[in-house]
Amino acid sequence: MIDLTLYDPFEKMQFTDTNCFLCGTIITTEHRAPVFAEWLQDKYNLQNKELLLLDKSVSTFSQLSIPCCDRCHTHYLLPLEADVQQAAENGVEGLRALPPKRLFQWIGKMYYGSLINELIKEANPLVMPEYAVSEDPKMLGKFRSFYQVLQSLRVPMEFHDFLPCSLFILEVAPTEDNLPFEYQDELTTMSFSVKLGSAAIVCTLLDNGIIRRALGKLHQITENKPLHPIQLAEFKARVFYAAYIFSVVPEYFIRPVKPEDDHLVLDTLIDDVTNEIFNPWDMTAYAHMLEEMLKPWSIRETEILQNPAQPLSFILDADNNFKPMEHFAKQV
Template identity: 80%
Template sequence: MLDLTLYDPFGNMQFTDTNCFLCGTIITHEHRTPVFGEWLQDKYNLGKKELLLLDKSVTTFSQLTIPCCDHCHTHYVLPLEAEIEEAASNGITGLQALNQQKVFQWIGKMYYGTLINELIKEASPYVTPEYAVSEDPKMLGKFRSFFQVLQSMRVPMVFSDFLPCSLFFVEVNPAEDDLPFEYQDELTTMAFSIKLGSLAIICTLLDNGIIGRALGRLSQVTEGQQLHPIQLAEYKARVFYAAYIFNVVPEYFIRPVKPEDDHLVLDTLIDDVTNEIFNPWDMTAYAHMLEEMLKPWGIREQEILQNPRQPLSFLLTEENTFRPMEKLER
């Protein structure tokens, strides 16, 4: 009988360099896998590129690794990376054609890999973090739910009529694009973006596709369009802000397993009775988010909110249609 048992490191906070991140098997310090796949590092020359972590420490893409047993590395991590690499070689259509659960797993592995590094550091008696993730019960509950569905990497799992995330695929116009690779995530809101050449993927994890539906109009008007890099930045601001005001945490339930089953089936429930799904949209808070995304262009909040009822937009016209842009003119 296939072992369909899920691993739960959150029960006893089992976050160490000697437990496989995916199955919990006891391993040595040498058993590691990169958070960002080797093919990604090679293709975009990321090895020595620096990364700023939550505790303000600096590492590099090649140094950012997580504990992983040989079995999980060989049977789950490497095949997943190979599938994504092949799909990404065909651009936006290749990744859109791939089973979206695979894209979720790939992004989830990178997000969770960054989180695991933080939790392992916090377990050290020599580290006193300014903001300890492990001391926030609400966040730990959220991460626990996320890891439950991320284990679909290892344990065959079917999500009943939902995907645990929203995915946005965007094509970037190369005319004024000088960044072959870009990566950004927000630990607490679970928003993530990664740019691979002219392809960008923006993802909100653990929202069961709700944010994707809420921003459906944005996806429709930009579909088939090439975005200028400043338009991509605004797109990210809109998605990241939606994740910021998202106010519920899905619960996941495993259907009873029968002896002949070869996979788990998960149902989900969102409490939208006692909780509003989204907190109210605050224009000033959104302007802060947009200002952060527009830093490379030096655009400040005052300019963004020059007309408070119609904040600055490079992406949409006043009629909410797509604003074509090949070159930025200001």
């Protein structure tokens, strides 16, 4: 008989090095799984690349790991990584051919792995974070909802007519691309991006695809175009900012389970009657987000907002059509 019982670590705030992150089984501190898979570290030589955590401590890609029992590691994580590794070997087309639910699980595992490290560290931080995740009931509720759908990695689960995220898979032109790997995440807005060679994945978790629909035209005109790295940076800024102003948290409901069922079916509901889906767009806040993404090109907020009615764009021309770009030359 298939066990369809979900694990909920948030009920007792069970975030320790001795509970498997995926099923809650009691384990020893030696039972760990890498947040970033070994194939990813090997392919892009990430082992000693540094990561700054919220408590200001520094980790590396190879050091960042999560408590994980042997069963979950063997039966769920390794097959997931094998699927994504095989897809990534075929670039953009390979990743687009992978079931979106599988990519959601892969991204979710890395995102949640980073979150778990933050929650464990908050029990004994190097420097207390300005905004402790474990002390914010709203954020904990959001993470709890996310963990419910991430359990699809362990418990057979069907999402009925929705995917719990917005996924964008983009192609990066090789001409001025000198970063084979790039990773960014934003814990509170649940935004994520990872670049694997010429393929870039940008994702907003726990929005049920709403941001993908909201940015439909932008996605449509960029989906089959090779983007200059600066265009990819702008695309990420638009997605990350949309996640920043996204103001609702979906609720998920498990349909009653019958004795013969071999999987769970989840429905979803978003309260768009009493709540606005997005907070108002603030051009200055967006410009600040874009400035952060454009740091490698030293483009400042004043330049972005030179025409406040139409902020600087490398993707769209004045008529909102795609602007092909092979080379970037900064205007003096």
